[in-house]
Amino acid sequence: MMHGAADAALDAVEAVLPPQRPVALHEPTLRGNEWVYVKECLDSGWVSTVGSFVTRFERELAAYCGVEHAIAAVNGTAALHTAMVVAGVRTGDEVIVPALTFVGTVNAISYCGAIPHFADVDRETLGLDPVRLARYLDDVAVRKDGVTINRETGRVVRALVMMHTFGHPGHTAALADICKARSIAFVEDAAEAIGSRRAGRHVGASGLVGCLSFNGNKIVTTGGGGAILTNDADIARRARHLTTTARVPAGWEFEHDEVGYNYRLPNINAAMGCAQLEALPGLLAAKRRLAEQYRAACDTLAGVQFVAEPADTESNYWLCALLFDEPAQRDRFLEISNAKGIQTRPPWRPMHRLPMYAECPRMPLGLTDDLVRRIANIPSSPFLALT
Ligand SMILES: *Cc1c(COP(=O)(O)O)cnc(C)c1O
Numbered sequence: 001m002m003h004g005a006a007d008a009a010l011d012a013v014e015a016v017l018p019p020q021r022p023v024a025l026h027e028p029t030l031r032g033n034e035w036v037y038v039k040e041c042l043d044s045g046w047v048s049t050v051g052s053f054v055t056r057f058e059r060e061l062a063a064y065c066g067v068e069h070a071i072a073a074v075n076g077t078a079a080l081h082t083a084m085v086v087a088g089v090r091t092g093d094e095v096i097v098p099a100l101t102f103v104g105t106v107n108a109i110s111y112c113g114a115i116p117h118f119a120d121v122d123r124e125t126l127g128l129d130p131v132r133l134a135r136y137l138d139d140v141a142v143r144k145d146g147v148t149i150n151r152e153t154g155r156v157v158r159a160l161v162m163m164h165t166f167g168h169p170g171h172t173a174a175l176a177d178i179c180k181a182r183s184i185a186f187v188e189d190a191a192e193a194i195g196s197r198r199a200g201r202h203v204g205a206s207g208l209v210g211c212l213s214f215n216g217n218k219i220v221t222t223g224g225g226g227a228i229l230t231n232d233a234d235i236a237r238r239a240r241h242l243t244t245t246a247r248v249p250a251g252w253e254f255e256h257d258e259v260g261y262n263y264r265l266p267n268i269n270a271a272m273g274c275a276q277l278e279a280l281p282g283l284l285a286a287k288r289r290l291a292e293q294y295r296a297a298c299d300t301l302a303g304v305q306f307v308a309e310p311a312d313t314e315s316n317y318w319l320c321a322l323l324f325d326e327p328a329q330r331d332r333f334l335e336i337s338n339a340k341g342i343q344t345r346p347p348w349r350p351m352h353r354l355p356m357y358a359e360c361p362r363m364p365l366g367l368t369d370d371l372v373r374r375i376a377n378i379p380s381s382p383f384l385a386l387t
Contacts, residue, residue, distance in 0.1 A: 002175075003063065003242060003323055004303065004329055004332070004345055005301065005302065005304040005325065005326065005329040005333075005337060006304075006324070006329045006330070006332035006333035007059065007302030007332075007336070007362065008301050008303075008304070009298065009301060009322055009324070009329075009368075009376075010300070010333060010336055010340070010342075011201070011294075011299070011331050011376050012288025012294070012297035012298050013294070013322075013337065013342065013344075013379075014067065014106065014213070014342070015211035015297050015386075016022070016229045016290070016293045016294055016297050016340065017379060017384065018369075018384065020039060020339065020341070021341030021342070022186065022343065023342050023343060023379045023381075023384075024343050024379065024381065025217070025300070025319070025320075025343045025344070025345060025377060025378075025379055025380065025381075026217045026218075026379075026380050026381050027381040027383065028216055028221045029244070029279065029283055029381070029382045029383050029386070030119065030272075030276075031279070032065060032274070032275045032276070032278050032279040033275035034272050034275040035226045035269075035272070035274065036275070037053065037271035037274055037275050038268060038272060040053075040270045041139055041268045041271045042269065042290060043266050046267050047266060047267055047268045048087060048266050048267060048268075049164040049244075049265070049266055049267065050264050050267065051214065051266075051267025051270070053268075053270040053271040053273070053274055054264070054265055054266075054267050054270040055074055055267070056073055056182070056270070056336065057070075057222075057273040057277070058070045058071065058072050058227070058270075059228055059271040060236060060274065060277050061212075061229075061273075062229070063235045063283065064194075064202070064204045064277060064280070065194070065204055065205060065212075065229055066201065066202045066205060067202075067204070067205045067210075067229045067231055067244075068230065068231045068232075068233065068236070069182060069230050069231070069232075069233070069235075069236035069245060070227050070229050070362065071091075071164050071227060071228040071230075071236060071239045072225065072226075072227050072264070072265035072270060072273070073227060073228060073243055073263045073265055074171075074224060074225065074226065074253060074262075074263050074264065074265055074266075075212075075213065075215065075219075075224045075225060075226045076191040076211055076212065076213025076214070076215060076225075076226035077104035077107060077108055077171075077226070078210065078226055078243070078261065078263040078269075079211040079213070079226035079228045079263075080104060080161070080187075080191075080211045080226075081108040081111045081112070081238075081261070081263075081285035082186070082228055082239050082242050082243055082263060083161075083187050083209045083211050083228055084108050084109060084111070084112045084114070084159065084262065085112060085118070085210070085242055086209060086228075086235050086238050086239050086242070087158065087185035087209065088158060088159070088213060089109065089158045089159050089161045089185075090112060090113065090114065090116075090158070090186060090246060091112070091114065091158070091230045092113065092114070092155055092360065093112070093114040093115070093155060093156050093158035093159070094114065094115050094116075094117045094150055094155045094156065094157045094158065095109045095114050095115070095116055095117065095157070095158060095159045095161060096117050096128075096133070096157060096159070096160040096161070096184070097109060097116050097117070097118060097119065097160070097161045097263055098118070098119055098120075098121050098127060098128050098161075098162070098163050098165075098351075098368070099118040099119070099120065099121075099350040099351045099352050099362065099368045100121045100126065100163075100165060100175055100346055100347065100348070100351075100367045100368045100371065100372065101163045101165070101189065101348065102163075102191070103348065103351065103354065104213075105161055105163055105189045105191075105193070106351050108161075108309035109161070110356075111346070114327065115153075115155065115233075115360055115361065115371030116258055116351065116360050117150070117157065117259045117360065117361045117364075118351055118352050118357075118360060118361070118362035118365060119132075119133050119136070119305040119362070119363050120132060120363055120364065120365045120367050120368050121165070121367055121368055121371070122171075122367065123367065123371070124310050124311070125168055125169070125170045125171060125310045125358075126164065126165035126166065126222075126307070126371065127162055127164060127165050127168070127169075127171065128160075128162050128163075128169060128170060128171065128175055129164055129171075129367070130171045130174035130178055131174075132176050132363070133175075133178060133363070134178050134295070136180070136363045137157075137182065140363075141157055141182070142153055143169055143182060143183070145309075146183055147183055148184055149184040149361045150182060150361065152361070153361060157182070157184055158184065158185060158187055159184060159185040159186070159187055160175065160178070160179050160184050160185070160289035161187045161188070161189050162175050162186075162187070162188055162189065162207075163188075163189040163191075163192075164188070164190050164192055164193035164196060164203050164361070165192070166192060166307070166315075166317070166318050166319040166320075166321055167192045167195075167196050167219075167315050167316040167317055167318030167319070167376070168193075168196070168307075168309055168310055168313065168315045169193065169196050169197065169203050169310060169313040169314075169315065170203075170311075172198055172203060172206040172207075172364050173198075173199075173206065174205050176207060176208075177316045179207070181348050185207070185208050186206070186207030186209060187207055187209055187211070188203060188205075188206060188207055188208070188209070188211065189206050189220070190204035190210045190212055190229070191210055191212060191213035191215075192218065192316075192318045192319070193224070193316060194218070194280070194316060195211055195218055195221050195280060195284045195316040196312045196313070196314065196315050197218065197313065197314040198312060198314075199273070199312055199313075205229055205230075205231060205239025207236060208222055208232065208274045209228055209232075209235060209239070210218075210228070210229040210230070211226060211227070211228055211229070212227040212229065213226050214226060214227070214269075214273060214276075215223070217286065219280070219283055219284070219316055219318055219320065220273065220276040220277065220280055220283075221272070222265065222269040222270065222272045222273040222276070223269050223272060224269065225265050225269050225270075225273060226265075227265075227369065228243075236366045241260065242258075242260050242261055242263070243260070243261055243263035243264050244260065244264050245257065245260040245261065245262055246258045246264075247260070250290060262312065270276075280387070282382075283382040283386075284316055284382075285381050286383070286384075286386045286387070287316060287317045287318070287383040287385070288315075288316075288317060288322065289333075289340065289385040289387075290350070290380065290382070290384050290385035291306075291308075291309075291315075291317040291320055293385065294306050294320050294378065295308060295331060296321065303324060303325045303326065303329060304322050304323065304324045304325065304329065305322070305323050306320070306321075306322060306323075307320070307321040307322065307323050307375070317380065318380065319377045319380050320377065320378050320379075320380045321347075321375050321376065321377050321378065321381075322375070322376050322378060323354070323371070323374055323375055324374045324375075325374070326374070327373040327374055330346070330373065330374050330376050332374070333376050334376055336344065337376075337378075342378075342379060343379060344376050344377060344378050344379070345363075345376070345377055346372060346373075346375065346376060346377075347371070347372045347375050347377070348372070350365065350368045350369065350372055352365060353362040
């Protein structure tokens with residue numbers, strides 16, 4: 001067989017990686033105060049949803065992301081569900097969402113009884129393409145009585161959720177404009193993007209709310225966890241209320257004034273989060289170093305390129321990715337790399353290809369369908385390039 005792009009890409013990846021096999025796609029780095037802070041919880045008995053680490057984690061997270069309020073949640077999907085509720089998403093509404101995303105983004109919409117409406121991505125950011133989306137919305141939707149209505153389905157387009165794919169900042173400003181002009185609530189799924197910036201500003205704060213995830217495979221992990229970011233005090237209050245079973249202060253009485261959720265992050269998880277935030281600048285530097293090594297190693301290859309951060313952004317490079325010209329070379333790369341103990345994998349199956357979402361409304365999704373056949377994610381753990 002000819003030495004094609006797949007084999008050349010594997011050589012390049014191997015040249016960057018240390019010799020130990022297997023190498024996972026993304027492993028947590030727990031080398032700071034995680035033990036100390038978690039032990040503090042265990043020693044004090046403050047392990048659950050009340051405790052000083054939750055408050056501290058929220059305060060430090062808000063400061064790091066440059067937002068007024070951060071509300072910690074049990075996971076990123078719960079944060080997204082809460083975001084949908086505070087954005088006013090109700091049964092029978094439509095919510096614009098990229099077809100290229102993790103299923104949690106779309107499930108959060110379904111939890112509200114709303115219908116996801118899939119939009120395509122662009123090559124530069126791998127996130128929503130604002131140019132084609134604006135044109136598409138002008139085509140299929142009309143403004144009426146202060147809301148935007150899908151002319152074909154008659155449903156209100158209540159919200160739009162953008163997603164910062166693999167940590168690369170999407171077109172926040174352009175998408176915010178699209179939403180503003182049409183009275184659509186703008187939400188950011190920044191689950192993969194802690195530490196990522198566009199025009200110097202941390203992502204997740206351009207709309208009504210942004211959501212983070214601290215799942216085990218994310219850069220900052222709390223075991224499981226998530227957060228809602230917002231600059232709006234009323235939204236913050238509502239999100240906090242909803243994630244704590246909508247309980248109202250009433251002495252020892254159990255008083256709840258709406259259907260709430262038990263979504264609060266436990267203290268023991270927040271303790272990990274506090275330690276992880278201390279380590280974050282070092283982890284980000286390591287990830288950017290790793291990305292640069294991959295980029296340099298792939299620079300001269302034919303038929304494959306390293307997916308670099310979009311212009312005017314600083315990506316956290318959560319998952320490094322290669323883009324092959326030919327789907328067959330991508331498939332071969334996945335096969336030969338995994339056979340060698342180097343964990344690589346394709347992107348998510350696009351949402352409109354999942355059985356429960358196959359019938360949802362959508363714009364033409366040509367680029368999503370094309371990219372998922374040509375992208376491979378490669379090992380991206382920060383420890384691979386920690387100094
Ligand atoms: C990780 C992730 C989430 C949230 O995941 P949880 O496991 O619920 O924390 C949501 N959206 C995207 C795009 C993600 O990558």
